[in-house]
Amino acid sequence: MQPRNMSMSGVVDLAxxxxxxxxxxxxxxxxxxxxxxGGAGAVAPADLVIDVAEAGFERDVLQxxxxxxxxxxxxxxxxxxxxxxxPVLERLAVExxxxxxxxxxxxxxxxxxxxxxxxxxxxAVFAVVAGQALPLFQGAAGEDQIRGTxxxxxxVAEERFGLTGLTVDPDAQPGAxxxxxxxxxxxxxxxxxxxxxxxxxxGDLAGAVQAYKxxxxxxxxxxxxxxxxxxxxxxxxxxxxDPQAVRTAAAEKPADAEAQIAGADLDLVGGHxxxxxxxxxxxxxxxxxxxxxxxxRRLLELFEVVGTDDPRVVNARRALARALF
Numbered sequence: 264m265q266p267r268n269m270s271m272s273g274v275v276d277l278a279x280x281x282x283x284x285x286x287x288x289x290x291x292x293x294x295x296x297x298x299x300x301g302g303a304g305a306v307a308p309a310d311l312v313i314d315v316a317e318a319g320f321e322r323d324v325l326q327x328x329x330x331x332x333x334x335x336x337x338x339x340x341x342x343x344x345x346x347x348x349x350p351v352l353e354r355l356a357v358e359x360x361x362x363x364x365x366x367x368x369x370x371x372x373x374x375x376x377x378x379x380x381x382x383x384x385x386x387a388v389f390a391v392v393a394g395q396a397l398p399l400f401q402g403a404a405g406e407d408q409i410r411g412t413x414x415x416x417x418x419v420a421e422e423r424f425g426l427t428g429l430t431v432d433p434d435a436q437p438g439a440x441x442x443x444x445x446x447x448x449x450x451x452x453x454x455x456x457x458x459x460x461x462x463x464x465x466g467d468l469a470g471a472v473q474a475y476k477x478x479x480x481x482x483x484x485x486x487x488x489x490x491x492x493x494x495x496x497x498x499x500x501x502x503x504x505d506p507q508a509v510r511t512a513a514a515e516k517p518a519d520a521e522a523q524i525a526g527a528d529l530d531l532v533g534g535h536x537x538x539x540x541x542x543x544x545x546x547x548x549x550x551x552x553x554x555x556x557x558x559x560r561r562l563l564e565l566f567e568v569v570g571t572d573d574p575r576v577v578n579a580r581r582a583l584a585r586a587l588f
Contacts, residue, residue, distance in 0.1 A: 305432035311356045315366040317373050324366055325571070328391040329484065331428045332420040334399070334413070335389040336367045337382055344403050345386045351406055352388070355413065361429035362417050381581050390416050393424040394571055395563055398584050459491055468502060471495040493568045500525075501532050513542070520546060520554035524561045531565055539565055540579040547586045559583070 315323045315335075324333050336352050338345035349367065356365035370377045370385055380389055380396065388399040399412050420426040459474035475492035478485050506529055512519070513526030523546035530539035543562040550558055562583060566576045 305430040305435050306361070307435040307437040308357050308360075308431060308433060309437040310435075311359075311361065311363075311429070311431070312353050312365045312367065315368050315373075317375050320376060324391055325394055327364055327366075328394055329426075331361065331364045331426055332416050333364045333366050333391045334416070335380075335391065336365060337370050337377060337380070337385050337387040337389070338367060339370050339385060342385050348386045348388075348403060351409060355406075355409065359413065359417070361431040363413060364429065379577060381584075392416070392420045393426065394567075396580055396584075398588060456487055456491070459488075459495070463491075463495060463498075468495055468499040472499060489567070490570075493564060497528060497532065497565075497568055501528050504529060517545070518549040520550050520558050524558060527561065527565065531568065536569055536573075536575050537579075540575065540582075544579065544582045544586050547583065559587070 313323060324335070327333050334352065334356070336345075336349055338349055352365055356363055368376055370382070380387070382401075384401060386403070387401045388404075390397045390399055397416070399416070400408070404412075417428075455474055455478050459471045459478075462468070462470035462474060472492060472495045475488045475495060478488040479492065482488070504525065509522075509525045509529050512522040516522040523542055527539040527542045530536075530542060540562065543558050543565070546558045547555055547562070562579070566579065569576050
C-alpha cells in the first residue's frame with residue numbers, strides 16, 4: 264500500500280527530524296530495557312567497527328543511523344595516511360562505547376559509494392545521522408581534532424535527532440546483536456495506514472497526520488507511515504496558501520527564511536522538485552543563525568518526502584554540504 268495524492272518516489276526508512284524527541288524517548292527506553300535484561304539486545308565491543316559494502320549500505324548504515332551516528336571511514340589498502348587514521352578511529356569507536364558506530368568502506372571495492380559522496384581523495388570521513396550525510400574531515404587529522412569532531416557529532420545526534428546510541432555488553436558474542444530495529448515489534452498496521460490514505464483522499468489532512476502518527480507511536484521504524492506523514496504534513500502546510508502571494512514574497516525577499524520555506528513547499532507540491540531544493544540551498548547561503556537552521560531543517564524534510572535514493576536528493580545533499588561548509 265502506498266500513500267496517494269502526491270507524485271513522490273522512494274521510501275523513507277529513517278526517523279524524521281521533527282520526531283527527535285519521540286525517538287530520543289524511545290531509544291532511552293530501549294537502552295533501559297536492555298540494561299534491565301542484563302544486556303539483552305546489546306552489541307559486543309567488536310561490533311562497533313564494521314566493514315560495509317554497497318550491497319549492504321542501506322541495512323548497515325542507513326538503518327543503523329536511526330539508532331546511532333554512523334561514522335564512515337573511506338580508505339584503501341594502498342593509502343598510507345589511511346593506515347595511520349583508521350586505527351585511531353577504530354580505537355575511539357570502542358572507547359566511545361556505543362555512542363558511535365564505525366563503518367569502514369574500501370573505495371577500491373565500492374566505487375559507487377565513493378562517487379555518491381563526492382569524494383575526491385582519501386582518507387575521507389563522513390557521518391550519517393538519521394539518514395542525513397555530514398562531511399567530517401578529509402586527510403590526516405590529530406587525535407584531539409578527531410575527538411572534538413566526534414563529541415560534536417554525538418551532541419548533535421542526541422539533541423537534534425534523539426539518538427542515544429547502542430547498548431554495549433562486554434560479555435556479548437560478536438555478531439550476535441539483532442539487526443537495526445529488531446527490538447521494536449512491528450504490529451499489523453494495515454488498517455491504520457488504510458485509514459490514513461482514505462483521510463488523504465477525502466482531504467482530511469489533519470486526520471491523515473494523526474493516523475500516521477498513531478502508527479509511528481507504536482512502530483517508529485514504519486517506513487510507509489514516515490513517508491505518508493511527511494507528505495500529509497507538506498499538503499497541510501500549503502493548504503490555504505495564496506500561490507501568487509507566496510511566489511511574490513519569495514521573489515522579493517530572497518534572504519527571508521519564511522518566504523523561501525513557503526515558496527519551496529509550494530514548488531514541491533507543484534512537482535518542481537529541483538526548484539524547491541535550489542531555492543532552499545540558496546537560502547542557506549543567504550541566511551544565518553536560527554533562520555539558516557530553519558531552512559536547513561525544512562530542506563531535510565523535503566528530502567524525506569521525495570525519497571533519499573532519488574538522484575535529485577543525492578545532488579542536493581552535495582550542494583547543501585558545500586553551502587554549509
